[in-house]
Amino acid sequence: MNYYLGVDLGGTNIAAGVVDEDYNILAKGSMPTFTGRPTEEIIKDMFDLSKKVAEEAGIPLSKFTSWGIGMPSYVNPKNHLLVHANNLGWINLPIYDFLKKHTDLPIYIENDANCAALGETLAGAARDYNHAIMLTLGTGVGGGIILNKRIFSGCDLMGAELGHTKLVFNGINCTCGQKGCLESYCSATALIRQSQERLRNNPDSLIWDMCGRNLASIDGKMVFDASRMGDITAKNLVEQYIEYLSCGISTFVTIFRPEIIILGGGLVGAGQVLFEPLNLKIHENTFAASEIGVPRIVKAELGNDAGIIGAALLEKHTEKR
């Protein structure tokens, strides 16, 4: 049996786990990232946490095949620098040099959304498929493309940024500096913004009660809950959101024709009130859907474990180029 160490480094938490070759997590743990600290400290905590979970699993570090790390950025394959991890404040960071100080294990680094997509395709919602696309609908929209059970991250290994493809021509400003990105219409943040805008003209909506009449307290769950309860404003919001999301996904289907689409992130807790109309709309809004079908859109199954499993297994499932 081969064992893999995986770390999911986020702006809020560091998670680490020991994963075996059958994708079982044998031990895992997490701790706050405390961003703003010196880079060395964060990296040391990533290693110490990895060591701790390895000890819990009773496997000596030397027995691991590799140390895989998911983080919210990309390593530029030309100069081996981490391009830009916005929420960590890291720009052009010689990340491998920092990591190698702690271990001789082979190190693999990937974008965290790609790791989650890989985890779900190995052990989660897409375990029975070879080709999947995953979108994570959270503060932003993360995207991961899996072809033949391997991460596809573009020709230069820094692409596949599905959240920053264009959805609305000449649309609203995205945090990335571009206009009309999928992320600025389909993230949880975007749904909240859309709700706040619409509630101003709809004083009778149930959402007002749910958020304690405080627009700043709205979350995605309230919108979907109110829609399920028959609230017209919420229904319209959900309908518009699904129109955006289905059009965004349709572009990826038209290009990739994956076997399955996985959605993760906070919003997918909405369940059928999201997935049922979305699966109808993707059929309606996709080129040649009647002739060649469209993939099913399903909910992610592994939660935060997806990122750990995907990071751990990078050694086996990275596209060679």
Place this chain on the structure above:
Amino acid sequence: MNYYLGVDLGGTNIAAGVVDEDYNILAKGSMPTFTGRPTEEIIKDMFDLSKKVAEEAGIPLSKFTSWGIGMPSYVNPKNHLLVHANNLGWINLPIYDFLKKHTDLPIYIENDANCAALGETLAGAARDYNHAIMLTLGTGVGGGIILNKRIFSGCDLMGAELGHTKLVFNGINCTCGQKGCLESYCSATALIRQSQERLRNNPDSLIWDMCGRNLASIDGKMVFDASRMGDITAKNLVEQYIEYLSCGISTFVTIFRPEIIILGGGLVGAGQVLFEPLNLKIHENTFAASEIGVPRIVKAELGNDAGIIGAALLEKHTEKR
């Protein structure tokens, strides 16, 4: 030396050529397709034309490695039927059965836009690159994605329909039945439509003289020519067209990060008045362009030969899946 027979079947013409393993066309020919005829007749003409060019090249049919064919559709790998060749009126056609009646050579069929992209990547504008995306701006917008010098046509081999990705959310109707497709804003047909609309309110535009005051006679060349001559209406049209096209391309760059983008089709004859501002705009309109750059957008070099070369070499350059 290995030799390959290639056919490019279009709604207007059938072209065939003998290609060697160094991508030289040793002989080629073409004839009208005369659509509307019985399928058997068109297929027989494809074979007869192939046989004729083989004879011209002095190579017996039995010496060819394969017979590769580009056509405006896809073969469904599940049932081996040609899905839908609109301008030939073929739907769910058992195309291999028809072709096999004429030869025992291994037969390869691909979408014509994919073949053109492959041809340009082997022997044309992208010969020095491994990863390229090509768009053909004609009556419609064809797209081809080349990864590692092989055609990428999606997980089910029927994807990569770049012309039918969404460019304008809730946009105008496309011929495919969808709304807001890239094709309905960036084809030559679309530029002509945009010009006709704008000319109605701009009686002083030079384009009026160029088209003999007949809106139905406008073509893309007139618009670019008038722009080059300083006509304001034409300049605005070109500017708007480049805005559409750059946003469409930016989505493909954000996903694939190819090494180069190739544009083919009638419109690219415009030359620098198209390519210079387009190369600036793609930088402006693409996610993370400053951090990781954007590929250069260049003009296709091979014209119709690209489709013949790509079709001929399918045997060596099809993605195995």
